Amino acid sequence: MALGSVLLEILQRPTIGDVLSEILIFVIPLWVAVAVGVLVGWAWKPNWASNLSREMLLDSKVSKEAKKEGEFSATTRSSVIPSFNILKFQLPSCVSWVADDGRFQKDSLSLPPTLNSECSSSKMKKEKPDLVMEDDLEHLSKLVEVTDGGPAWIQMMDRSTPTMSYQAWRRDPETGPPQYRSRTVYEDVTPELMRDFFWDDEFRAKWDDMLLHAETLEDCPTTGTMLVQWVRKFPFFCSDREYIIGRRIWESGRVYYCVTKGVPCSSVPRRNKPRRVDLYYSSWCIRAVESKRGDGQLTACEVMLFHHEDMGIPWEIAKLGVRQGMWGAVKKIEPGLRAYQKHRASAAPLSRSAFMAQINTKVSADYLRSLESRTSSDMLEIESQETPEKRVGNNIPKFLVIGGAVALACSLERGLLTKALIFGVARKFAIRRRS
Incomplete structure (x- = not known):
């Protein structure tokens, strides 16, 4: 309304010359903002922008080639056809999905043949030692006891159902993606079953519709260490993601x-x-805790999860997706867990990954306490270092960030919601840089 009244006032000028001069005075600041936005975008170009544009270009090329040949491969369909999973892939990999009606989904898409070749454990002749070591146990133990020296955790959520309670926190380190911490308590579940549930890749395919492919590349029957390959489904404008995981x-x-x-x-x-x-x-960290029924019995299971990853998308957008979709995703884990309970109660044979989950390295409580009290100077030094890219980002003045947002918002005809999102992200970004 304000913009319309200003334009109406300009058009009511007595002469054409007055109208043109007023329009120039009105338009010049917008073009200045556009120029500032272009300069800021060129000077501060995040890596995800290049990666995203390159992926979209590759996707368009693949789709054109497939159309010429008259058919689409399964991988092309998954990357070209919108899947509307924008909120799903923001959540940790252990937070997976089932259908809204409660039925378990199994994705019909198959992995490209190129990923199946020369990756089986029988063809890998040399074992890779030291994939996951005591330093990793020490780090996880400090995260559990909140003695890792990182930033304070900010609580995001506290929800519950009759058979499950859930709490979640987030923190933003100086470098790297946002980190998430959650505490979930399931009633009438043993720690051993929960441990096997998260490790069992074969059964995961029945309840995790984001998991396109899971393969064990190596395993060690002595320590239980595994090297696995996952491929997870991502939205239509991004390629699917591959993970090589040591566990x-x-x-x-x-x-x-x-x-x-x-x-x-x-x-x-x-x-x-x-x-x-x-x-x-x-x-x-999985352990037995007292049931909320108040009977004093340790019949509930607590799962403390710590998760972060760099998926190649803007971190602010990732945080927005997690905040909006977290509880809906967490509620849908429990049907998979209860189905796994029935599966194990039926005396079905163990999968290879579930069998490997039962090979554990035993440590004493005194040893864990010694890890928690021991300071890790190397870890603190790495966390305190600041990369040149981070220093450049910190030196960007607040007005340049806001100016770039103004230019972007003025150049988009997407309604108030899009512009509000742009200004909100820019404002948070500027506040973080100032602090």
């Missing part, structure tokens, strides 16, 4: 420390699609 479990008196993290693997070559996620960390 291992430690046990201390029925308390299970389950570490999974991204590890390098030269035996599996990189490809444009699916895109490999290098920075990935998702680990649990």
